[in-house]
Amino acid sequence: MSFERADTYATSVLPPQQDASSDQNSEIIKAFKRFILEFRVDNDFVYRNQLRENILSKQFQLTVHSENLISFHDELHQRLFENPKDIIPLFERAITEIAKRNIYLTDEEAPSVFPQCQLILLSNDNKISIRDIDSDNVSKIIKISGIIISTTMLNSRASELTLMCRNCRHTLKIKSNINLGLPQYPKKCLAPPLPDGDKPNCPPNPYLIVHDKSTFIDQQTLKLQETSDMVPVGEMPRHITLFVDRYLCNVLVPGTRCEIIGIYDTYQKKVRNTGSVNNAAIRSPYLKVLGVQTDADLLRSAGGLNRIFSEEEEEEFIALSRTPDLYERFVKSIAPSIYGNEDIKRAITCLLFSGSKKVLPDGMRLRGDINVLLLGDPGTAKSQLLKFVEKVAPISIYTSGKGSSAAGLTASVQRDPATRDFYLEGGAMVLADGGVICIDEFDKMRDEDRVAIHEAMEQQTISIAKAGITTVLNSRTSVLAAANPIFGRYDDMKAPGENIDFQTTILSRFDMIFIVKDEYDAHRDMSIAHHVMNVHTNGGNNEEQTEGEIPIDLMKRYIQYCKLKCAPRLTPQASEMLSSNFVAIRKEVKLKESLSSERSSIPITIRQLEAIIRITESLAKMELSPIADVRHVEEAMRLFNASTMDAIKEGNTDNDEVLQHIENIESEIKRRLPMGWSTSYNTLRQTFVEKGTYSIEALNKTLYILERREVVQFRHNRSSIFRCGV
Numbered sequence: 132m133s134f135e136r137a138d139t140y141a142t143s144v145l146p147p148q149q150d151a152s153s154d155q156n157s158e159i160i161k162a163f164k165r166f167i168l169e170f171r172v173d174n175d176f177v178y179r180n181q182l183r184e185n186i187l188s189k190q191f192q193l194t195v196h197s198e199n200l201i202s203f204h205d206e207l208h209q210r211l212f213e214n215p216k217d218i219i220p221l222f223e224r225a226i227t228e229i230a231k232r233n234i235y236l237t238d239e240e241a242p243s244v245f246p247q248c249q250l251i252l253l254s255n256d257n258k259i260s261i262r263d264i265d266s267d268n269v270s271k272i273i274k275i276s277g278i279i280i281s282t283t284m285l286n287s288r289a290s291e292l293t294l295m296c297r298n299c300r301h302t303l304k305i306k307s308n309i310n311l312g313l314p315q316y317p318k319k320c321l322a323p324p325l326p327d328g329d330k331p332n333c334p335p336n337p338y339l340i341v342h343d344k345s346t347f348i349d350q351q352t353l354k355l356q357e358t359s360d361m362v363p364v365g366e367m368p369r370h371i372t373l374f375v376d377r378y379l380c381n382v383l384v385p386g387t388r389c390e391i392i393g394i395y396d397t398y399q400k401k402v403r404n405t406g407s408v409n410n411a412a413i414r415s416p417y418l419k420v421l422g423v424q425t426d427a428d429l430l431r432s433a434g435g436l437n438r439i440f441s442e443e444e445e446e447e448f449i450a451l452s453r454t455p456d457l458y459e460r461f462v463k464s465i466a467p468s469i470y471g472n473e474d475i476k477r478a479i480t481c482l483l484f485s486g487s488k489k490v491l492p493d494g495m496r497l498r499g500d501i502n503v504l505l506l507g508d509p510g511t512a513k514s515q516l517l518k519f520v521e522k523v524a525p526i527s528i529y530t531s532g533k534g535s536s537a538a539g540l541t542a543s544v545q546r547d548p549a550t551r552d553f554y555l556e557g558g559a560m561v562l563a564d565g566g567v568i569c570i571d572e573f574d575k576m577r578d579e580d581r582v583a584i585h586e587a588m589e590q591q592t593i594s595i596a597k598a599g600i601t602t603v604l605n606s607r608t609s610v611l612a613a614a615n616p617i618f619g620r621y622d623d624m625k626a627p628g629e630n631i632d633f634q635t636t637i638l639s640r641f642d643m644i645f646i647v648k649d650e651y652d653a654h655r656d657m658s659i660a661h662h663v664m665n666v667h668t669n670g671g672n673n674e675e676q677t678e679g680e681i682p683i684d685l686m687k688r689y690i691q692y693c694k695l696k697c698a699p700r701l702t703p704q705a706s707e708m709l710s711s712n713f714v715a716i717r718k719e720v721k722l723k724e725s726l727s728s729e730r731s732s733i734p735i736t737i738r739q740l741e742a743i744i745r746i747t748e749s750l751a752k753m754e755l756s757p758i759a760d761v762r763h764v765e766e767a768m769r770l771f772n773a774s775t776m777d778a779i780k781e782g783n784t785d786n787d788e789v790l791q792h793i794e795n796i797e798s799e800i801k802r803r804l805p806m807g808w809s810t811s812y813n814t815l816r817q818t819f820v821e822k823g824t825y826s827i828e829a830l831n832k833t834l835y836i837l838e839r840r841e842v843v844q845f846r847h848n849r850s851s852i853f854r855c856g857v
Contacts, residue, residue: 156221159207159210159218159221160221160228161225162204162207163207163221163222163225163226164225164228164229166178166200166203166204166207167179167182167225167226167229168229169203170199170203177199178193178195178199179229181193181194182226182229182233182248183233186230186233191227191230191246191247191248191249191378192249192250192251192377192378193226193249193250193251194251194252194253195250196253196254196255197211197212197252197254197255197256198254198255211272212271212272213271214270215270215271215394215421216270216396219250219421223247223248223249226250227245227247227248231245247290249376249377249379251378251379251421252272252392252421252422253392253422253424254272254274254422256392257274258274258275258276259274259275260357260361261275261277261355261357261361261369261370261371262357262361262369264371264416268395269396269397269416270394270396271394271395272392272393272394272395272421273393273394273395274390274391274392275355275371275390275391275418276358276388276389276390276391277355277356277357277358277361277370277371277388277389277391278355278356278357278358278386278388278389278562279353279354279355279383279384279385279386279387279389279557280354280355280356280370280557280562281353281354281385281545281554281555281556282351282352282353282354282383282384282385282554282555283351283547283552284351284552284554285349285350285351285380285381286349286350286351287347287348287349287350288307288347288348288349288350288376289307289345289346290306290307290346291307291345291346292304292305292306292307292340292345293340293341294316294317294338294339294340294341295339295341296320296322296333296338296339297334297337297338297339298320298331298332298333298334298337299320299322299331301320301321301322301331302341303321303338316336316338317338318335318336319333319335319336320333320337320338348376349377349380350374350375350376350380351374351375351376351379351380351381352372352373352375353372353374353383354370354371354373354556355370355371355372355373355418356368356369356370357369357370358388359527359528359529371416372415372416372417372418373391373393373417373418373420374417374418374419374420375420375423379420379422379423382423383423383425384604384605385542385555385556385557385562385604386557386561386562386564386604386606387425387564388425388565389423389424389425390423391418391420391422391423392420392421392422392423392424393418393420393421393422394418394421395416395418396416396417396418396419397415397416397417398415398417399414426695439691439695440688440692444688444692445692448688448689448692448693448755449755451685451689452693452753452754452755457754458480458750458753458754458766460680460681461686461753462480463680464680464681464686465479465480465516465523466512466515466519467680468515468666469512469515469516469519470658470662470663471655471658471659472511472512472516472647474645474773474774475505475516475645475647476516478503478643478770479503479516479520479611480749480753481501481745481746481749481750481770482500482501482502482503482520482567482611482749483520483524483567483690484690484694484749484750484752484753485499485500485501485609485694485745485749485752486499486500486501486744486745486746486747486748486749486752487499487698487699487700487745487748487752488500488607488698496590496591497741498589498590498591498745499698499745500591500608500609500610500745501609501642501643501742501745501746501749502588502609502610502611502612502640502641502642503609503610503612503641503642503643503644503645503774504612504614504638504641504643504644504645505611505612505613505614505647506614506615506616506621506644506645506646506647507615507616507621507645507646507647507648507649508615508616508619508621508647508648508649509615509619509620509649510649511647511648511649513571513613513647514571514613516611516613517529517569517571517611518569520567520569521567522683523683523686523687523690524566524687524690525566525687525688525690525691526563526564526566526567527563527566527567527568527569528559528562528563528566528567528568528569529568529569529571530559530568530569530570530571531571531572532570532572532573532574532575532576532614533575533576535559535570536580537579537580537582537583538558539558539559540558540559540560540583540584540587541558541560541561541583541584541587541595541604541606542555542556542557542558542561542593542595542604543555543556543558544595544597544598544600553598553600554600555595555600555602555604557604560587560593560606560608561593561604561606563606563608564605564606564607565607565608566608566609567608567609567610567611568609568610568611569611569612569613570610570611570612570613571612571613572613572614572615573612573614574614574615574616574632581633581637585636585637585640587606587608588610588637588640589640589738591605591606591607591608592604592605592606593605610641612641614633616632617629617630618630620649621648631733635733635734638733638734639733639734639739640738641775642739642742642745642775643746643770643771643774643775644733644774644775644778645774645778646777646778693752693753693755694752696755697751697752697755697756697757698748698752699748699751699752699756699757699758699759700748700757700758700759701744701747701748701758701759702758702759702760702761704760704761705747705759705760705761705763705764708761708764708765709740709743709744709747709764709768712743712768713740713743716735716776717735720735720779723779733778733779735775735779739771739775742775743764743767743768743771744767746767746770747759747763747764747766747767748763750766750767751763789828789832792825792826792829793829793833793836795825796819796825796829796830796833797833797837799819800837800843801842801854803818804843804852804854805854806854806855806856806857807854807855808853808854809846809851809852809853809854810851810852811850811851811852812849812850812851813850815830815852816830834852840856841856842854842856842857843855843856
């Protein structure tokens with residue numbers, strides 16, 4: 132420029148103006164800083180104090196509730212939710228700068244490398260279903276809920292890559308914000324020209340990654356599946372891939388029910404070229420997780436139960452718990468379309484509420500969940516009861532024994548198609564953690580599959596050692612099983628052991644075992660027929676029936692409230708009563724076993740004492756009572772006697788008169804038949820049945836007992852009896 136001409140010239144004395152976008156970014160960072168430093172609740176600077184505590188404990192993170200951001204700066208919240216990919220890095224930059232200033236007073240003291248702080252966002256927005264997510268939600272923040280079914284191993288992702296040219300050794304740093312897939316490298320060398328003006332002759336794609344000088348962060352991939360109550364009939368449950376990093380890694384395990392807040396995004400999958408349609412433009416969806424909320428987190432947070440239940444609901448629940456006939460009302464509300472089965476409905480009520488779980492000082496856990504087995508004839512509404520429980524339990528899974536394998540019930544090992552790594556996928560008992568699993572057709576399961584749930588039913592864990600993965604999963608679930616006897620129908624002429632095709636090991640794990648028989652009784656049959664006709668003609672809208680019933684939604688919420696709120700303990704009087712009753716039951720069973728010369732197929736062990744304790748606690752929990760007293764014990768003992776004790780006595784010689792007959796026949800046979808002698812069956816039948824006063828059943832039972840004791844032997848196609856022992 133020449134200044135010789137007589138013109139007016141001007142030059143700028145101010146620094147060059149920054150472009151509008153960077154100026155806008157600095158304004159957004161300032162607004163976020165102001166929010167962190169100035170937001171307060173009742174003179175408590177929430178986020179400033181939280182950040183200081185986190186930094187002192189080396190946790191470079193800040194948990195922000197979107198409701199607080201709305202109340203402080205509505206426009207900022209709107210920008211965050213509309214354009215999260217651009218705004219969240221700015222928010223994290225603001226958090227990092229404040230964290231650095233908290234520790235170091237001046238920028239000179241601060242180190243050149245300071246960890247990037249993570250924003251964890253929580254929100255009370257309405258959830259949307261996984262099925263309702265569509266293309267309009269791409270790059271937007273959404274909130275979904277479901278159950279974690281699998282988690283991968285922890286791996287590292289580069290947040291800042293150092294690249295080096297393989298020819299001229301030029302180094303370059305690039306930031307990588309890609310969560311899934313591969314980052315993009317420069318296609319040609321970006322080295323500056325040499326002093327003589329020539330550019331180095333570098334080949335295409337010259338850059339290599341220098342791992343030692345790159346920065347990495349932890350990342351993990353999860354799979355979230357929608358819960359069973361969200362799945363329409365006949366549909367497969369949908370799932371979505373979740374991507375978590377830094378402080379959100381290793382927070383969730385398979386079986387956890389949670390609410391996820393994150394950015395819905397897409398990535399390009401590696402697809403093998405099959406020569407078919409070019410699908411390069413089709414991208415796979417995933418969710419970049421910003422925050423996680425589980426029920427346990429909500430309970431621990433400020434407000435506790437108030438975050439899950441409103442005040443009006445709590446008042447309604449407390450009023451319901453004080454109803455004098457609550458127990459009876461609840462029993463009537465369990466499957467009202469099914470006639471009778473009062474004790475089974477009472478047992479199901481106890482199963483829904485469950486007892487109190489205990490953790491002993493040595494770390495040992497005692498389960499609080501109640502397991503119930505319904506064993507009986509077809510057509511006795513066992514499956515209907517199971518289906519009702521699936522609807523009313525807050526967390527529930529229904530499965531059929533024939534269609535369930537050991538891996539499907541416990542856990543299976545899958546291989547990730549992309550990384551070829553093994554990972555664990557939880558089965559039905561893991562997904563039902565904290566609820567009820569209903570297993571229909573329990574007798575049709577293969578023995579090896581049934582053995583797989585032994586540990587889950589008592590220890591409430593599932594230990595896995597497969598494909599190099601050794602771990603323990605939680606399965607704190609109640610089991611409600613329905614089964615048929617060996618011959619399809621229950622045979623009264625046979626002992627329980629001959630009707631029940633289960634091992635003692637599995638039977639001892641059930642707290643209550645009901646034998647449901649379809650017996651002929653004209654009066655009862657008429658009542659059932661009237662009831663069924665009423666259900667079919669009126670659709671169950673009988674005023675007498677519906678009176679005093681509790682709606683299913685209220686039952687479900689009340690059960691959830693009681694389980695979270697109340698954990699009753701036994702009073703000393705109740706404990707004393709339980710102990711003496713248990714000793715009496717053991718004595719009674721021992722006496723029966725000695726008289727019938729065969730061990731009961733349903734054992735009475737310490738597990739059964741714990742079962743009665745759990746039933747007692749569940750009855751107290753239903754009334755929101757902190758203690759379980761004598762009246763709860765009496766009802767628990769009555770229920771146990773009506774279920775398991777009745778099952779032991781079924782078909783057994785529990786009649787004193789029959790027992791006396793067997794003893795008399797036994798002593799008479801031993802007196803008349805010396806050692807080494809034999810007689811015909813017809814002779815004995817004429818002597819004891821036709822000429823005597825004994826029944827043919829008593830004679831057959833006596834011979835069966837003597838044969839088991841090896842006192843006599845049957846010969847010639849059971850027509851003659853030989854005395855071979857004492």
